Amino acid sequence: MKLTLIVLLFISLLPVFISVICIPFWTRKTESFGVTIPEEVYNHPNIKNLRKNYVLVSGSFAFIITLIFVYTSYIGDELTAGILFPLLIVMYIVGSMFIYIPFHQKMRDWKDNHPKWHADPNVITINTRFRQQGITYSNKWFILPFIFTLITIVMTLIAYPHIPNKIPIQYNLTGEVTKWVDKSYRSALLFPILQFYLVLIFLFVNTVIRKAKQQIDANNPDESLQRNIIFRRKWSRFIIVTGTGFIFLLSLSQMNLFLSISEQLLMGLIIAFTIFLLGWAIILSFTVGQGGSRLKGKNIKTGQTSKNVMNRDDDKYWKLGIFYFNKNDPAIFLEKRFGVGWTNNWAHPVSWLIIIGILLLAFGIPFFLMK
Numbered sequence: 001m002k003l004t005l006i007v008l009l010f011i012s013l014l015p016v017f018i019s020v021i022c023i024p025f026w027t028r029k030t031e032s033f034g035v036t037i038p039e040e041v042y043n044h045p046n047i048k049n050l051r052k053n054y055v056l057v058s059g060s061f062a063f064i065i066t067l068i069f070v071y072t073s074y075i076g077d078e079l080t081a082g083i084l085f086p087l088l089i090v091m092y093i094v095g096s097m098f099i100y101i102p103f104h105q106k107m108r109d110w111k112d113n114h115p116k117w118h119a120d121p122n123v124i125t126i127n128t129r130f131r132q133q134g135i136t137y138s139n140k141w142f143i144l145p146f147i148f149t150l151i152t153i154v155m156t157l158i159a160y161p162h163i164p165n166k167i168p169i170q171y172n173l174t175g176e177v178t179k180w181v182d183k184s185y186r187s188a189l190l191f192p193i194l195q196f197y198l199v200l201i202f203l204f205v206n207t208v209i210r211k212a213k214q215q216i217d218a219n220n221p222d223e224s225l226q227r228n229i230i231f232r233r234k235w236s237r238f239i240i241v242t243g244t245g246f247i248f249l250l251s252l253s254q255m256n257l258f259l260s261i262s263e264q265l266l267m268g269l270i271i272a273f274t275i276f277l278l279g280w281a282i283i284l285s286f287t288v289g290q291g292g293s294r295l296k297g298k299n300i301k302t303g304q305t306s307k308n309v310m311n312r313d314d315d316k317y318w319k320l321g322i323f324y325f326n327k328n329d330p331a332i333f334l335e336k337r338f339g340v341g342w343t344n345n346w347a348h349p350v351s352w353l354i355i356i357g358i359l360l361l362a363f364g365i366p367f368f369l370m371k
Helices: 002-021 045-075 078-112 139-158 190-211 221-255 263-288 349-370
Strands: 166-171 177-182 333-335 342-344
Touching: 002 045, 002 078, 002 263, 045 078, 139 190, 139 221, 190 221, 190 349, 221 263, 342 349
Parallel strands: none
Antiparallel strands: 166 177, 333 342
């Protein structure tokens, strides 16, 4: 069991490593390490070498983290592996941030030393009909996980007399219960209420994908528009499937309190679904890229291109090429500069209110229901 756990956790680490190591190849060709560049210099030898060096350094760091995890888990017990796993993920993500910073700074220095990279006219392109083109799947798809949640709540209330006097609320990585609470209506409904909260979170993320600021390449606006729409729809579908599957599994976990459901079956479903999602996310990142930059095939129709313009250079608003601060921009959400997905305009007060609200509910709901 110990070796199996180590292998499963290592498999779970791989997508984290891949998602960090491959980021420079997933971003738009008009951006490099958080810095705006003309698309034609994306394959400049120096920039190509910079990407290769980043892969080498971050890959070496991932190898070191793997050695630490395997060795420590092997000489320790399952509890050690369970504690070490999240700590090493945090260590790798934080360490990768420090690896990224010198690459970002070097990219900024190169841009400063190449006046031609600044000389082209800066253009921002907007399509006024962008949001009328079905850029995400409907939020109505979340009716299904809402139904799962309601069914779980009703069944929990009906079966309440048959629920054990001690309710498990925390498990380790092997599926063993590590924390119990006394039975009450509040503790019995903890997971169903968290389900309801999570459905709202997934619905919110899908809405963010639809409402996020559009970013269209001024050199080829028609093709860029197609890429952006496909990009949003593919990730919207991912969020809907993730949310629905996750809520369904939580329903099964809750029903295990009063129905005879095999622990092995339940754990197997959770592991299989997690691996499926991680694999899907990696494939999406490789095949779609940020903003649809890696899309290929017959679905993308090439339009007229213009190489004498450069997308608006707003580097001054991107701190370290990662954090966007622009109080004059009404947009709350926009595409990441370094990575795949979306981020916040941190100069907008609503961004902070949203994050604080999400965190307060995430910690407040369990605190109130387990009190």
